[in-house]
Amino acid sequence: MSYQAPVKDMLFNIQHLAGLETLTQQIPAFADFGLDTAAAVLDECAKLTQDVIAPLNFEGDKNPSSWKDGVVTTTPGFKQAFRAYAEGGWQGLVHPAEFGGQGAPKTIAAACAEMLQSANMSFALCPLLTDGAVEALLTAGSDAQKAIFIPKLLDGSWTGTMNLTEPQAGSDLALVRTRAEPQADGTYKIFGTKIFITYGEHDMAENIVHLVLARVAGAPEGVKGISLFLVPKFMVNADGSLGARNDAHCVSIEHKMGIKASPTAVLQFGDHGGAIGTLIGQENRGLEYMFIMMNAARYGVGLQGVAIADRAYQKAVAYAKDRVQSRPVDGSVAGSAAIIHHPDVRRMLMTMRSLTEGCRAMASTAAAAFDAAHHHPDAEARKQNQAFYDFMVPLVKGYSTEMSLEVTDLGVQVHGGMGFIEETGAAQHYRDAKILTIYEGTTAIQANDLVGRKTARDGGQLARAVAGQIEATEAALARRDSAAARAMLKALRASRADYLAVVDFIAAQAKGNPNVAYAGSVPYLMLAGNLVAGWQLARALLVAEDMLATDPAFMGAKIATARFYAEHILPRTGALRAAIVDGADSVTELPLEAF
Amino acid sequence: MSYQAPVKDMLFNIQHLAGLETLTQQIPAFADFGLDTAAAVLDECAKLTQDVIAPLNFEGDKNPSSWKDGVVTTTPGFKQAFRAYAEGGWQGLVHPAEFGGQGAPKTIAAACAEMLQSANMSFALCPLLTDGAVEALLTAGSDAQKAIFIPKLLDGSWTGTMNLTEPQAGSDLALVRTRAEPQADGTYKIFGTKIFITYGEHDMAENIVHLVLARVAGAPEGVKGISLFLVPKFMVNADGSLGARNDAHCVSIEHKMGIKASPTAVLQFGDHGGAIGTLIGQENRGLEYMFIMMNAARYGVGLQGVAIADRAYQKAVAYAKDRVQSRPVDGSVAGSAAIIHHPDVRRMLMTMRSLTEGCRAMASTAAAAFDAAHHHPDAEARKQNQAFYDFMVPLVKGYSTEMSLEVTDLGVQVHGGMGFIEETGAAQHYRDAKILTIYEGTTAIQANDLVGRKTARDGGQLARAVAGQIEATEAALARRDSAAARAMLKALRASRADYLAVVDFIAAQAKGNPNVAYAGSVPYLMLAGNLVAGWQLARALLVAEDMLATDPAFMGAKIATARFYAEHILPRTGALRAAIVDGADSVTELPLEAF
Structure with a gap:
């Protein structure tokens, strides 16, 4: 399998x-x-x-x-x-x-x-x-x-798309030029070119529902003049049956490094008289609605990071158990042994495993916050959970996808030369994963969100509250006497201190010295993601120790994995803190003409 | 261009x-x-x-x-x-x-x-x-x-190949099965299959000289029974003219993730009666000779890491200067600006630049040691330089190629969505680079060399001598008063302490607790490579400060790049030290059946 x-x-x-x-x-x-x-x-x-x-x-x-x-x-x-x-x-x-x-x-x-x-x-x-x-x-x-x-x-009769990007408007949606002309019947005619439209055209469903960002004539400049339109591939009658083909056509698909089976379309709207669309919500609030869609998608892309990491991990484990090569350094096997016996192969597999489990745990916790934010009967609980979820989205998206690059790289590495041969399949994961740090907002865009909206806006209050929750987990760890709990406590404490120093720094600098704060944006995201994923593994460790007797193999593995994360992954926060707090100037010191 | x-x-x-x-x-x-x-x-x-x-x-x-x-x-x-x-x-x-x-x-x-x-x-x-x-x-x-x-x-009439790998013998050459049968005329007939033979067959030269590892019948088991043979594609007459086609045939080439233009051949020797080869040197000393070849090639692969990193950097810089997207956070440009104005893009470019320059400097220093080791008139100088060069080879190979993965990843990232489109070209570098940490000995094989032959064998003496040289550079930095020199001194001192702690640990554990020492082998390589590359940039910084007036633009850029490395790259050694010294047990703690 x-x-x-x-x-x-x-x-x-x-x-x-x-x-x-x-x-x-x-x-x-x-x-x-x-x-x-x-x-x-x-x-x-x-x-x-x-x-x-x-x-x-x-x-x-x-x-x-x-x-x-x-x-x-x-x-x-x-x-x-x-x-x-x-x-x-x-x-x-x-x-x-x-x-x-x-x-x-x-x-x-x-x-x-x-x-x-x-x-x-x-x-x-x-x-x-x-x-x-x-x-x-x-x-x-x-x-x-x-x-x-x-x-x-x-029910899968139709599928949906998000049409944001244009050749000149990628991360910067203020530059969107696609235009919408109001018609007498209340619809709009849409004209423009959208690129990078995932499943913008395909044969898996009978209709495709394009949600399209465009400007109504006379709308304000920039992002405050963007509206959201529903533009189906086939027009839809009032009874839900399909009507005429709309003027939205796929003129090409991209030739990509990975996720090759997913068609990435260039869509041309209105080349034959205008694509007919209907407004979603109110004019000029398109970006706001699109962000709802995008926040769901960002969380989903974070899960893709966890997902591809797990697939790469499973493949690497299978190969490492099967491939016989060289004698173990400890002499535990007389002749050549399966490479999983070699410490460095174990180190690679444990790195893959602990990163994957850490990010999965982080995503799971975030999902619960989402559920409470949307459905809890108590308004205050909804608000608090929403704030926590909002804080988690850039971490789930940014950290989980960046870690998936490390994991899929190790996945190829475990395979040695065979990893570089396409028929093996490990290389596909390496190629596929690289889109994850880019689409639905690059890691830098996630980091901007973390710095600006999630940290600087409230002066770091929410970010510090998260540290407070981590401290509570530390207190629980401190009551344990196992080697794993001690290792986790030590690492978590050090990383939380790194995190707090950075939060203070970012909150203090963001307004007066934006270059300084944003020079550290991605390192801050990586630090926070590392810490929060590690925190979830710390919580898992506490549970697993309590339940060890009920399922020794599974709980024991959970403890060992958490400990590995504590000893090998969490310590990375120190270098990030140094880079952010001491190294901001050197990011922008080299003058433009020297590049 | x-x-x-x-x-x-x-x-x-x-x-x-x-x-x-x-x-x-x-x-x-x-x-x-x-x-x-x-x-x-x-x-x-x-x-x-x-x-x-x-x-x-x-x-x-x-x-x-x-x-x-x-x-x-x-x-x-x-x-x-x-x-x-x-x-x-x-x-x-x-x-x-x-x-x-x-x-x-x-x-x-x-x-x-x-x-x-x-x-x-x-x-x-x-x-x-x-x-x-x-x-x-x-x-x-x-x-x-x-x-x-x-x-x-x-003169390019012919080209050469290295034939080591067989399907069952990758990193583990003890498993080589290709056999050589002595003939009455002093030649040997070679029978076997070799895989992953770079340029094992091609049309760029009139002959191909295969150097082939094989066993003579009755040779000892393992690596001590391997001999090296010269097996030309076309037989060569005494006057150098070409004779009959030899029985060495390319039965297929691999479908690879990258370096696609380089044919990676499966070569079949002796399917039609035996490929004729002549012994190189003495029987059963093949591995020793092959290591000479491989050491040259390992250094060369390290240079490939520097090379592809530089190409990716140049491409990213060009795009970052050209692509206009979003307003700078510091308001220095009123509208949307070239993305090189954004701090995170600068951080990515500086990371790429400083890693590339650091590894280039390391390789250059190693090359000088090679020259002195081979040609210096004084025997003691030759010996010392050889020892230094031997220490440097796994760092040049291992660290420069691992860093090239980070750099080519950032190269794609700077391009955003365009980076994932093959026509842009950034993705090719990402795909091509991944072979570098694998061939001519994976990073783990380099790290084994560093731990075993280069560190444990002399109890860490040579490794500590390198730290002594770094200390001398620190002393020179301490006499400077610039911000860059202070930053470099601080970082170098901390990283050298990390390095020394690890050298002591590895030297102490390698014999008695090989699993413990080798669990940290790759982190040790990454730590040592990071430090030694940073040390070379520290030396460069000292020179550049002295010569600043002669060429302010170039020397100023050198100083800024070295400082960035000091503040953003060198601090990574702390986490590696922690992983090696505190984290060895958790590498192998998870039992095999739990994977």
């Missing part, structure tokens, strides 16, 4: 870190989603992703989606797999029952999303983007838009 | 760090290779690599070498470029004049090799392997072998 869903680790997180039972008790809407349901859902999802979707991953790399005369044909098997996915009800898992969804908590759905992404990142991008479109419609769509479009998106 | 050779930086290193003038004064053979000659050679090499070879790099990725019926056709243009390279005398640059070479010091030749690798890594692998074959023949070949083969290898 090429992929084995880590159901047990996921359920451990859902139960002990995300606290599903508390959620189901406190939130009436989730009353039916207890641990048994979670386990059943995860098992079903594991079957689908392992048996149906994972086997298509390598195929998608060899036979990518292709474009001809405006039509995109996806990898053989994708269409059938998408039907199986849709018919299983997976697209609606996290969405409201009134539109055909199942209303499951994100705490459960996130685990399923990770499985899907592990199985096949190229494939899974289609559902990921559809989720974003649903999210935006739920937030800002009219009742009619919701009623017509959401059910079709949830 | 897609590549601009960093001639000025190279000459700075050659003069001020490698000390070419001292070499030419002390070593009679190098009397004609003063700074003026070096400058002239580098300028010529820059022209060839920039104008002729660099433009073929992207083409090689699009149109890789291809195999049909045993024949390999290289990328269009490669053949002509190889002729230009050979006719310019570049293959013989570093080799003895008596065989048609120019006898230049490695101190100069290394800079040329870097240019060639920057221009086109796939192309440059052919000369790199030929250099290795020449090196092995010079060391162990008979007079007849030398006289017949070396001149043809140096």
Whole structure:
């Protein structure tokens, strides 16, 4: 089997870190989603992703989606797999029952999303983007838009896209030029070119619902003049049936380093008279709505980082157990042994494992905060959880994806020369992963968010509150006497001190010396992500020690993994702190002309 | 221009760090290779690599070498470029004049090799392997072998290969099974399969000289029973003319993630009666000779790391100056600005630049030690330099190639979404670089060498002597009052302390607790490489401060780059020390069955 869903680790997180039972008790809407349901859902999802979707991953790399005369044909098997996915009800898992969804908590759905992404990142991008479109419609769509479009998106008849980027407008959406002309009937005609549109054209569903950022004539300059439009590939009649082909056409798809099976479209709107769209929400509030969609997608991309890291890890473990080469340095095996006996191979595998588990735990905790933020009956609890979730999104997105580059690199490295040969499959993960630190906002964009909106705006208050929670975990660790708890306590304490020094520095500098604060933005994100993921593994360690007798193998492994993270990963925060606090000037010291 | 050779930086290193003038004064053979000659050679090499070879790099990725019926056709243009390279005398640059070479010091030749690798890594692998074959023949070949083969290898008529790997024998050469049967005429018949043979078959030269590891019947088990054979593609007559086709055939080439234009051959020896080979040196000493070849190649691969990093850096700088996106956080530009104005883009470019310059400086210093080790009239000087060079080889190979992964990753990242599109070219560097930490001995193999032969064997004496030299540089820094010198002193001192703690730890543990010592092998290599590269930049900083008035722009940039390295890169040693000294147990704690 090429992929084995880590159901047990996921359920451990859902139960002990995300606290599903508390959620189901406190939130009436989730009353039916207890641990048994979670386990059943995860098992079903594991079957689908392992048996149906994972086997298509390598195929998608060899036979990518292709474009001809405006039509995109996806990898053989994708269409059938998408039907199986849709018919299983997976697209609606996290969405409201009134539109055909199942209303499951994100705490459960996130685990399923990770499985899907592990199985096949190229494939899974289609559902990921559809989720974003649903999210935006739920937030800002009219009742009619919701009623017509959401059910079709949830049952897999149609899929959704996000149309932000234009050739001159990537990270900088102020530069969007696509224009929308109001028509007498209340619709708009859309004219412009959008690039990098994931699944902007494909053959897996009968219609594609493009959500498009554009400017209405006379709108203010910059991001405050951008509106969001719903532009379907085929017009939709009032009864939901399909009408005429809209003037939105795929003129090419990109030739990419990875995720080759996922078609990345250049879409041309309005070359033949104007693409017909309807406004979502109010004019000039498009960016605000798009951010809702984007925040969901950012979290989802963070999960992709965890997912591809896990897939690479599983592949590396299998190879390391199989490949026989050289005698172990400790003489424990007389002749040549499987390379997993060599300490450096173990170090690589443990690095991969601990980073993956740490980021998975972080994402799981964030998912619970999302659920409470959206559904908790108490307004104050909603507010606090929302703040925590908002703080976590750039960490989940930025840190988990950056770590996936390290993990997929190690995945190739464990394979030695075979890793560089495409038929082995390890190289695909290395190539696929590199998009993750770029799309849905580069790591730098996530870091700007962390510095600006999440840290400087409130003077570092929220960031310090997170440190306070970590301190509480340290206090619990201090009451233990195990080597693992001691190692974790020492590392967590040091890293929290690094973090607090940086938070103080960033909060103090952001307004007066923005160059100084933003010079350290990505190192700050990496520091915070490292710490928060380590903190979750510390919480896991405490639980695992308590439960050791119930399941010695699993709990013992959890403890060993957490300890490895404490001793090998957490200490990295020291160099980041030094770079941020002592090294800001040297970032911008070299004059432009010297480059 | 897609590549601009960093001639000025190279000459700075050659003069001020490698000390070419001292070499030419002390070593009679190098009397004609003063700074003026070096400058002239580098300028010529820059022209060839920039104008002729660099433009073929992207083409090689699009149109890789291809195999049909045993024949390999290289990328269009490669053949002509190889002729230009050979006719310019570049293959013989570093080799003895008596065989048609120019006898230049490695101190100069290394800079040329870097240019060639920057221009086109796939192309440059052919000369790199030929250099290795020449090196092995010079060391162990008979007079007849030398006289017949070396001149043809140096004038580019023929090229050389290294045949080590077999499907079951990668890092572990004890498992080599290819066999050699002695014939009555003193030749041997060779039978076996070799894989991963770089330029094992191609159309750029009229003959290919395979150096092949094989076992003579009755030889001892393991690495002590391996001999080295010369097996030409076409038999060679006594007068050097070509004879019959030998029984060494390319049955396929690999489909790789990168360096696609470089054909990686599976060679079948002896399927049609036996490939005829002649012994090089003595029976059963093959591995020893191969190590000579491999040590040259390892240094060369380290240069490839520097080279591809520089190419990626240059590309990223060009894009960052050109791409306009978003307003600078400090308000220094009213509207959207070139992204090089953004602090995080600067941080990425400075990271790329300082790592590249640091590793280039390290390689340059090592080259000077090689020259003195081989040619110094004083035996003690030769011995000391050889020891220093031997210590440097795993650092040059391991650290420079690992850093090239970070640099090529950042190279893609600076390009944002465009970086993931193959037509941009940044992705090629990311894909190409990944082979560097694998071939000619993975990073772990380099690290084993560093731990075993270079550190534990003499109880850490040599490693501590290097720290002593670094301390002398610190003393010089302590006499300066600039911010850059203070920053460098602080960082160097802290990193040297980390290094010494690790050397003590490794030296103490290697024999009694090999798992503990080798668990930290790669982190130790990364720590030592980081420190030694930083030390060279510290030396450069001292020179640049002294010469600031003579060339403010260049020397100022050198100082700023060194300072960035001090503040952002050197502090990473702390986490490595912690992982090695405190974290050894957790590397192997997780039992095998838990993976």
